[in-house]
Amino acid sequence: MKTKVFIVVLAGIMAFSGFVFTKEEPENVEAKAVVVKPTNVIMMIMDGTSIDTLTLSRWYKGERLALDALASGAVRTYSAESAISDSAPAATAMATGYKSNDKYVGVLPSIVTSPNVPKVDEHDKMKPIANILEGAKRLGKATGIVATSEIQHATPAAFSSHTIHRENYSDIAEQQVYQGMDVILGGGKASLLPGEHNRARKDGENLVKVINDKGYDFVENKEALMSSKSNKIWGAFAYDSLPYHIDRVEKTKEPTLSDMTKKAIQVLSRDRDGFFLMVEGSKGDWAAHNNDPIGMISETLAFEAAVQEAVAFAKKDAHTLVVAVADHGNSGIRMGNRDTSTSYPFTPVADYIAPLREAKRSLEGALQDLNENRSNIEFVAAQYGLTNLTVAELNSLKKATNLKKQMVQMLAQRAHLGFTTNGHTGEDVILYSYGPGRPTGTIENIDIARVLSQYMGVSLDELNEEMFMDANALFRGRGYVTEVDHSNPHNIVFKATKENINIEIPQNKNVLSKNGQLHVLKDVSVYNGKGFYVSNEALEVAEK
The missing domain is CATH 3.30.457.10 (Copper amine oxidase-like, N-terminal domain)
Known part of the structure; x- marks a missing residue:
């Protein structure tokens, strides 16, 4: 790999993108302080969250988001081969400083067509590349990953493993177990065990036993997590993903994203050398794929609460850099649709938000209660905010061949929302940051890895020559x-x-x-x- 050539090209990209690496300290750092504390980094990712999702969530909340005070720029999210990125190459870029291809996790691309992205030598295509978590670990720092999806999902995987396909959960899970991280919290228990589950291990290995043998406190509910005194915790709170935040009414055994973030920081901050933590609010992306505004808002506000935990620690610590960002957009959600083409100047906020506040559960949560013959469809629809159904609406739900699509379209119509796709989108996303060395301006997603590694004192290029x-x-x-x-x-x-x-x-x-x-x-x-x-x-x- 031509490292020196790549550094020159990367410098050009940073200049082109308006990258700024600031040296400001947070307001509570005294200039006279002489004790040098270890550096900490908390990287927070809200999967698949477009700017209009944040706008909608702010109106829904009824006040400013805590994130608003942290806005410091924007991030370009394209991959090595496309203007619209998948989560795997997007997370790989932020974790390693290299843009990659669709489905690739922690490896170099094999296809490069995007402007300003350096080509890769034939021999180096799909080669594993070091990430910032591995760099932090080499410095003796404590490390951890948190997610509301399976912990083997694309984003946490990119910070803790290397594979040519994000669906290789078995390989990802095994690498994570042997990676030597200190705190791992999320779903994905199925990939740790042999069995009949579609994500079960095919190699027959019982990784839960390995985890226990390595000295982790293996916990499976909120109570066990929050009461754990261990410095090494593996939390597997579901065989698959955790429920949407709004659907936790009857599922209180699972911790929230802010619970997991708070506990992870509490444990990792005991390390005298500092720590690196990656936190992902995973399921906002899944809601966006379904065009489900309730799930999208629910996960945005849950993510915001987790960011508040991180920033509260950073303000007290004064040597912690917090970066929060979406990995890419999703759904093309817009406040306003063709129904508001002429009425938008006088359509009040309540007309967009009131229908959404009727919902008590996400689309996924509401449909969990549906009878096979749809005899309770009216109740299920009401759980999703579709109250006071007309006869025509009720009949359309009973007969719908794609009930999910019918329900989200009906709610979107009531709330005057528009969607352009059920897939990802290529717009820039907002950059949020707090702490010394916080990045500002419009930057590339690969710049995030540079900011975090520079702040911790990690050389990813040197690591790539060793690892x-x-x-x-x-x-x-x-x-x-x-x-x-x-x-x-x-x-x-x-x-x-x-x-x-x-x-x-x-x-x-x-x-x-x-x-x-x-x-x-x-x-x-x-x-x-x-x-x-x-x-x-x-x-x-x-x-x-």
């Missing part, structure tokens, strides 16, 4: 005979032999076997479908 070497080339250069053993497709192993030395390195783990003796490495080893990648440390251990 992910082509195992075949590395070991053959020292006279080893090598092979990648695919005999068990669920547990691929790199093997190297020389004289009386036999080396085995399994994928997705941070271990190496030398003549049958197990050694723990700093970093996980990765197989990307065409090459096996290990750290320089793996060769050093083999040669001792």
